[in-house]
Amino acid sequence: MRQLFWFWYALFLIGLLAVLAMMRSNSGAVLIMSFDGDAIHMAQIVLRMQAGQVPHLDFLTPLGAMAFLPIVWLMDLGFGVGGAFAYAPVMITLVMLPALYWVGLSRFAPSGALALGAVFLVQMLALVHGGVAPTVTASMYYNNWCWAVGALLVALAVVPSRLNNRWTLLAEPMILGVGVGFLLLTKATFAVFLLPALILALLIGRQFKMLAFSVLWSMVFLTCITLPLGGLTYWQGYVQDLMFVANSAARGQPGAPLVLMLLAPAQIVGVLAVLTGIVFLRQARKSGSALVLLALVAGWVLITHQNWQNDPHWLIPAGVLVLALARDVELYNRFGWPLKRALQIVSVMLMTLGMPLLVTQIQSLLIHNSLRPDRFAAVFRSPANNDLRFRGAKDGDYRIDRPFTALASSGAKPTVLAGETLPDCQKSTGLVAELIETGKRLDQMSQAKGAQTLYADWINGLWLFSDTAPLTGGAPWYYGGTPGFAAAEFVVVPLCPMGQDVRRMVLSEIEQDPALSFSEVLRNDLFILLKQD
Structure with missing residues (x-):
């Protein structure tokens, strides 16, 4: 059986991929249960890109562009936005499956290879970003892609290969270079924080040729992807957007402060466990591996800190990594502990601590496969995109409840518009329903048809629900400042937004900019409409 593991491992990867891929679509659609705003954010960007617009320029x-290009490519082949979203990670996984197969066979015992393969596939194809709540969402799917690809690259660079042949020399630099390029063009923080550890691992392992050829492959990949998007101009815009958001008061730090995050129960046990593993590696005379693991932990923690909800998805990959590094350890420490067994215990601890997140992600696919499509509604105006549906509908029509569910925001600063203090209200649900109703009411105004319209909330996607147009130079998700505001012909101010502080920031930015001037032209129970003077 062990001698035929190469066959059974291929069968395992292909079979699990097929099963998980089928679960990403339910009756030909993706059914969104929560975080509706994230699905609208994704839909805005891929539809704008399909129309020829370029991220960071338009x-x-x-x-980065690779967070959306796989979806856009499938839409160009005829898929709706839901179908393209469902199968984009399947397409990416099919491309990377030979690399996953090779890394598993060349660097791990069967148990480690199976663990790496399962984590990679579940992470890539999950329909939830993390947490412990059973749900289905498009929220931060790009983080899942990066965690999965990052784990594969770490295993490739850090764990010594047991097989050395022409495939190693030719293919491994390509896997590493293209993988790093993918991370950089999907979510740059993953590449920035993992790259030091990857380079350190190659230098300590004296894999200088692999490092050089990896850089070459990465440059080839980055050039091929970004040259059609504008080349150097694209990179200038990308860096500017990253710097703008990093300094943004609205989204610069999406989670808790770093120290508080590390002290949280979900983090501190895992961090202490992996630090213990680093000590054991040093005692086992694997100082190089210990140093690389320390650099990895720093990178993983910083990545986690930059992701909303601060889910430590690095725990299981760290456990698999420690298990592989313990393989040839035979020494005992001065307390008489067998270090191989000690490292194996640390590995089991890390993987156990990471299991709740993995279980949540597996559940998302099982839940999605069990949902009733007739309880979800297609909400976008274009029938071509009816394969992305949202919960809360029955018989294809949303029910608008008044008043909307709201959260008391007694600690929030008041929102003042033209000297008037707006209601202290913040929705917890009802975003899609309100956008639909707002779109209908705007369509009753002939002046609003084709007009670029700003929505004073987190999500700026009214054009998906009405005959209005997206903001030129605007932000599909608000990060602060006045991006695209000068192009806005109308501003819709919701009376009960998803983000009361965001509404206040938008109106404050408009008030402080002398080049922007808007006056009220309409008011109802949903919103106040401002028109450019």
Whole structure:
């Protein structure tokens, strides 16, 4: 059986990929249960890109083009936005499956290879970003892609290969270079914080040729992807957007402060466990591996800190890594502990601590496969995109409840518009329903048809629900400042937004900019409409 593991491992990867891929679509659609705003954010960007617009040049986003291009490519082949979203990670996984197969066989025992393969596939194809709540969402799917690809690259660079042949010399630099390029063009923080550890691992392992050829492959990949998007101009815009968001008061730090995050129960046990593993590696005379693991931990922690909800998805990959590094350890420490067994215990601890997140992601696919499509509605105006549906609908029509569910925001600063203090209200649900109703009411105004319209909330996607147009140079998700505001002909101010502080920031930015002037032209129970003077 062990001698035929190469066959059973291929069968395992292909079979699991097929099963998980089928679960990403339910009756030909993706059914969104929560975080509706994230699905609208994704839909805005891919539809704008399909129309020929370029991220960072035509609209502001801190995410790289590869977070959306796989979806756009499938839409160009005829898929709707839901179907393209469902199968984009399947397409990416098919491309990377030979690399996953090779890394598993060349660097791990069967148990480690199976663990790496399962984590990679579940992470890539999950329909939830993390957390512990059972749900289905498009929220931060690009983080899942980066965690999966990052784990594969770490295993490739850090764990010594047991097989050395022409494939190693030719293919491994390509895997590493293209993988780093993918991370950089998907979410740059993953590449920035993992790259030092990857380079350190190659230098300590004296893999200078692999490092050089990896850099070459990375440059080839980055050039091929970004040259059609504008080349140097694209990179200038990308860096500017990253710097803008990093300094943004609205989104510069999406989670808790770093120290508080590390002290949280979900983090501190894992960090202490991996630091213990580093001590054991030093005692086992693997100082190089210990140093690389320390650099990895720093990178993983910083990545986690930059991601909303601060989910430590690095725990299981760290456990698999420690298990592989313990393989040839035979020494005992001065307390008489067998260090191989000690490292194996640390590995089991790390993987156990990471299991709740993995279980949540597996559940997302099982839940999605069990949902009733008739309880979800297609909400976008274009029938071509009816394969992305949202919960809360029955018989294809959304029910608008008044008043909307709201959260008391007694600690929030008041929002003042033209000397009037707006209601202290913040929605917890009802975003899609309100956008639909707002779009209908705007369509009753002939002046609003084709007009670029700013929505004073987190999400700026009214054009998906009405005959209005997206903001030129605007931000599909608000990060602060006035991006695209000068092009706005109308501003819709919701009376009960998803982000009360965001509404206040938008109106404050308009008030402070002398080049922007808007006056009220309409008011109802949903919003106040301002028109450019």
